[in-house]
Amino acid sequence: MLANTQGIENVHPPVTQDQKPVLSLQGISKSFPGVKALSEVSLELYPGEVTALVGENGAGKSTIVKVLTGIYQPEEGEIAISGVPVTFPTAQDAGKAGVTAIHQETVLFDELSVAENIFIGHAPKTRFGLIDKKEMRQRARDLLDRIGASIDPSVLLKELGIANKHLVAIARALSIDARIVIMDEPTASLSHKEIEETYELVERLKAEGKAILFISHKFDEIFRIADRYTVFRDGQMVGAGKIRDVSEPDLVRLMVGRSVDQVFPDRKPNRGPEVLRVVGYSHPTEFEDIGFSLRKGEILGFYGLVGAGRSEFMQALFGITRPSKGAIRIDNEIAVIRSPSEAIRHGIVYVPEDRGKQGAIKGLPIFQNVSLPSLKNTSKNGFLRLAEEFRLTRDYTQRLDLRAAALDQDIGELSGGNQQKVIIAKWLATQPRVIILDEPTKGIDIGSKAAVHEFMAELAAQGLAVVMVSSEIPEVLGMSDRVIVMREGRIAAEFEGDDLTPERLVRAAAGISEVAQ
Amino acid sequence: MSSSLADEKAATRQVPDRLRNPLQRFLASWELLLLGVAVAVFVLNSFASPYFLDPWNLSDATFNFTEKALIAFAMALLIISGEIDLSVASIIALASTAMGFAVQLGAETPLLIMIGLGVGLLCGAFNGALVTGLGLPSIVVTIGTMSLFRGISYIVLGDQAYTGYPSDFAFFGQGYVWWVISFEFLLFAVMAILFAILLHKTNFGRAVYVVGNNPVGALISGIRVPRVKFALFLLTGLMSGVAAICLTSRLGATRPSIAFGWELEVVTMVVLGGVNILGGSGTIPGVVIAAFVMGMVTFGFGLLNVPGIVMSIFIGLLLIGVIALPRLAGRLLAARRG
Ligand SMILES: Nc1ncnc2c1ncn2[C@@H]1O[C@H](COP(=O)(O)OP(=O)(O)OP(=O)(O)O)[C@@H](O)[C@H]1O
Ligand SMILES: [Mg+2]
Numbered sequence: 001m002l003a004n005t006q007g008i009e010n011v012h013p014p015v016t017q018d019q020k021p022v023l024s025l026q027g028i029s030k031s032f033p034g035v036k037a038l039s040e041v042s043l044e045l046y047p048g049e050v051t052a053l054v055g056e057n058g059a060g061k062s063t064i065v066k067v068l069t070g071i072y073q074p075e076e077g078e079i080a081i082s083g084v085p086v087t088f089p090t091a092q093d094a095g096k097a098g099v100t101a102i103h104q105e106t107v108l109f110d111e112l113s114v115a116e117n118i119f120i121g122h123a124p125k126t127r128f129g130l131i132d133k134k135e136m137r138q139r140a141r142d143l144l145d146r147i148g149a150s151i152d153p154s155v156l157l158k159e160l161g162i163a164n165k166h167l168v169a170i171a172r173a174l175s176i177d178a179r180i181v182i183m184d185e186p187t188a189s190l191s192h193k194e195i196e197e198t199y200e201l202v203e204r205l206k207a208e209g210k211a212i213l214f215i216s217h218k219f220d221e222i223f224r225i226a227d228r229y230t231v232f233r234d235g236q237m238v239g240a241g242k243i244r245d246v247s248e249p250d251l252v253r254l255m256v257g258r259s260v261d262q263v264f265p266d267r268k269p270n271r272g273p274e275v276l277r278v279v280g281y282s283h284p285t286e287f288e289d290i291g292f293s294l295r296k297g298e299i300l301g302f303y304g305l306v307g308a309g310r311s312e313f314m315q316a317l318f319g320i321t322r323p324s325k326g327a328i329r330i331d332n333e334i335a336v337i338r339s340p341s342e343a344i345r346h347g348i349v350y351v352p353e354d355r356g357k358q359g360a361i362k363g364l365p366i367f368q369n370v371s372l373p374s375l376k377n378t379s380k381n382g383f384l385r386l387a388e389e390f391r392l393t394r395d396y397t398q399r400l401d402l403r404a405a406a407l408d409q410d411i412g413e414l415s416g417g418n419q420q421k422v423i424i425a426k427w428l429a430t431q432p433r434v435i436i437l438d439e440p441t442k443g444i445d446i447g448s449k450a451a452v453h454e455f456m457a458e459l460a461a462q463g464l465a466v467v468m469v470s471s472e473i474p475e476v477l478g479m480s481d482r483v484i485v486m487r488e489g490r491i492a493a494e495f496e497g498d499d500l501t502p503e504r505l506v507r508a509a510a511g512i513s514e515v516a517q
Numbered sequence: 518m519s520s521s522l523a524d525e526k527a528a529t530r531q532v533p534d535r536l537r538n539p540l541q542r543f544l545a546s547w548e549l550l551l552l553g554v555a556v557a558v559f560v561l562n563s564f565a566s567p568y569f570l571d572p573w574n575l576s577d578a579t580f581n582f583t584e585k586a587l588i589a590f591a592m593a594l595l596i597i598s599g600e601i602d603l604s605v606a607s608i609i610a611l612a613s614t615a616m617g618f619a620v621q622l623g624a625e626t627p628l629l630i631m632i633g634l635g636v637g638l639l640c641g642a643f644n645g646a647l648v649t650g651l652g653l654p655s656i657v658v659t660i661g662t663m664s665l666f667r668g669i670s671y672i673v674l675g676d677q678a679y680t681g682y683p684s685d686f687a688f689f690g691q692g693y694v695w696w697v698i699s700f701e702f703l704l705f706a707v708m709a710i711l712f713a714i715l716l717h718k719t720n721f722g723r724a725v726y727v728v729g730n731n732p733v734g735a736l737i738s739g740i741r742v743p744r745v746k747f748a749l750f751l752l753t754g755l756m757s758g759v760a761a762i763c764l765t766s767r768l769g770a771t772r773p774s775i776a777f778g779w780e781l782e783v784v785t786m787v788v789l790g791g792v793n794i795l796g797g798s799g800t801i802p803g804v805v806i807a808a809f810v811m812g813m814v815t816f817g818f819g820l821l822n823v824p825g826i827v828m829s830i831f832i833g834l835l836l837i838g839v840i841a842l843p844r845l846a847g848r849l850l851a852a853r854r855g
Contacts, residue, residue: 344739
């Protein structure tokens with residue numbers, strides 16, 4: 001519609017012109033208090049094709065997914081599958097109609113096994129109507145194999161890291177035989193190995209003739225795997241078309257309403273004295289002998305595959321878990337951190353990877369989330385001062401372009417990316433000396449990502465020391481002064497300056513030595 | 518087109534502090550609904566009996582809830598934080614027994630007060646240590662201590678009763694500070710204000726909500742979760758001790774069956790007040806109004822000569838009702854939307 005029609009590609013006749021959509025939405029609207037999340041949007045999905053849905057944080061992408069899976073009921077509009085109008089009063093109805101989804105915020109059960117999580121609600125039964133455990137485990141194993149995940153189906157879900165939990169959610173979605181597969185930011189918590197496997201999976205689903213809706217903030221993957229695109233802005237559909245008819249800058253402009261400078265902030269090296277030194281940090285099962293030194297104003301990147309132990313190490317550094325060995329020095333003095341509150345007192349803070357469980361305090365308003373670790377400063381003699389809390393929240397969330405109905409809105413009602421912005425704001429507002437960021441821009445849109453990076457660079461220039469765990473290679477390369485690569489719980493390599501290249505990072509993370517090439 | 522949109526963007530992206538003003542929030546609150554119920558019960562009572570509106574009768578009616586409400590304030594905080602204490606009535610029994618025992622040895626009122634409060638604190642500390650130290654679920658721990666504490670009273674007292682409390686001890690449960698205002702009612706009012714300030718105006722109160730909504734997130738945000746929970750068990754024990762002093766003073770005697778079944782009435786009061794039984798939300802004003810409602814209903818039943826067993830059936834139904842109500846309302850709303 002609004003797509004760039006001047007490309008040379010346009011001389012090719014559209015291959016799928018005669019194809020009928022398997023799913024079409026017409027004039028769908030959905031409101032929440034203070035915000036019209038969707039206003040008369042339409043969307044079509046075609047068999048054997050991947051449609052990318054793009055839009056800023058809070059544009060309404062996940063809301064449409066929830067409408068399509070019977071979680072939300074639209075106020076207006078029509079859903080049709082193969083031309084037949086349908087309604088989805090419950091999630092089961094959507095499943096029966098052949099719609100399955102990997103949601104952005106996965107809803108899984110920590111105390112159940114992986115296999116039970118995959119089959120909850122539709123477990124295979126024995127002749128007597130009992131759950132057929134053996135069959136269930138076998139099928140779970142097949143599904144996990146299919147997505148290339150090496151996870152034992154009989155372990156409890158809580159034993160898994162966040163990326164593996166996400167793979168379980170993918171397996172769960174695929175356990176339903178569906179014609180329409182929706183993926184809401186499926187690669188947000190994965191590293192390059194799992195991401196490649198996800199792409200392969202998408203290709204296979206495509207070949208099987210499934211219609212795929214793929215939501216992502218990563219433009220490289222959109223251009224790699226999508227056939228079509230649809231753009232949402234502020235709850236409205238503002239464009240749709242074929243991927244080959246559009247360029248990346250056009251798509252960004254359509255999505256944000258302006259062009260976004262996608263270069264990383266220009267940082268002048270400004271390293272001060274050492275603030276943090278870690279020596280021989282070890283854990284019985286997760287990591288071994290981690291040591292490094294961090295200086296004021298430095299951004300130190302941590303790269304590695306899923307399961308390399310990066311997040312586990314960061315959690316130990318922040319006092320959530322205890323290391324079995326090792327010591328740290330802060331400003332050259334031995335320090336012991338036994339709990340997050342002690343870490344915070346030392347000026348070390350942590351933006352966790354697990355937004356839902358560890359980051360957001362759902363049920364509480366945005367401003368109370370932001371002020372929480374800063375209450376000492378906003379309060380007086382132990383008494384709250386709401387005006388100060390609002391001021392702090394305004395200061396820090398505005399920089400990150402938060403989209404919300406109001407600052408007293410429950411953080412749980414925000415879109416995924418906006419929740420992430422609140423959590424970053426929460427920790428930056430403590431004015432820490434060392435900040436550990438675990439996948440800081442996960443789920444954040446392209447415009448806000450630039451804002452986060454700029455903010456990080458600015459604070460580093462003022463002397464903040466940053467440890468950044470990221471699975472996004474451009475982010476690691478673009479922001480870090482130095483990168484440590486971890487593999488299987490150990491430091492595999494360290495790169496700096498001209499040595500910092502994507503190939504080197506990937507090789508070190510996978511354990512392929514340089515000389516072997 | 519796209520340039521005008523870009524301009525608009527810069528101008529309109531200011532997130533307001535609040536979506537609704539305080540009046541709008543009040544109009545949509547559970548507290549207002551409850552206030553309506555309180556007024557209705559009040560009017561019904563005044564029709565049921567011509568004596569109800571007499572100031573002295575009204576004053577008498579407050580004794581139906583003041584002691585329970587003292588515990589309910591602390592229990593509200595505990596439930597908001599995601600824990601519960603079912604041993605509160607048994608703490609009253611144990612504290613009262615300890616005071617009665619001390620009276621037999623000739624203890625005077627100041628010492629009795631210290632014993633009442635001290636036993637409450639010790640029981641609270643015991644519950645708190647089991648829950649936070651061993652990581653046991655509070656519902657299990659306090660069902661256990663519910664039997665334990667009252668069991669000790671039974672062993673000490675058998676079918677006996679302690680009496681002979683000093684005459685000045687009677688003030689706490691029978692004294693009046695001004696005209697029809699009893700000491701208990703004044704204590705209730707002061708505690709209501711103190712607890713409202715603690716929960717709604719202090720950092721500690723904020724921590725209570727955070728812990729109740731997300732204990733893992735609370736820990737990571739630097740809140741010492743076990744400490745907060747331990748403090749709340751202590752506070753609940755202490756308030757049970759206060760209630761034990763008032764009740765013992767009012768009755769002038771200690772039997773091991775004292776305050777039997779009160780834990781349920783206290784929890785009902787808290788939940789009726791709008792506190793989520795699963796933790797995370799609730800207010801002290803809500804609990805205050807709920808206390809009045811329950812007190813007046815009890816009094817009304819008394820006026821109508823309704824037997825005690827009907828009263829406990831009523832409390833049971835009320836508890837189930839207020840827990841089910843939000844869920845039913847949610848379903849109805851969903852059905853209407855769908
Ligand atoms: N349960 C809810 N209550 C109130 N508002 C909601 C609720 N769910 C979503 N919203 C609002 O609807 C809008 C759209 O949210 P949605 O989650 O669909 O965004 P999104 O496009 O998925 O964003 P992101 O890229 O951050 O995931 C947002 O403004 C959000 O705050
Ligand atoms: Mg979303």
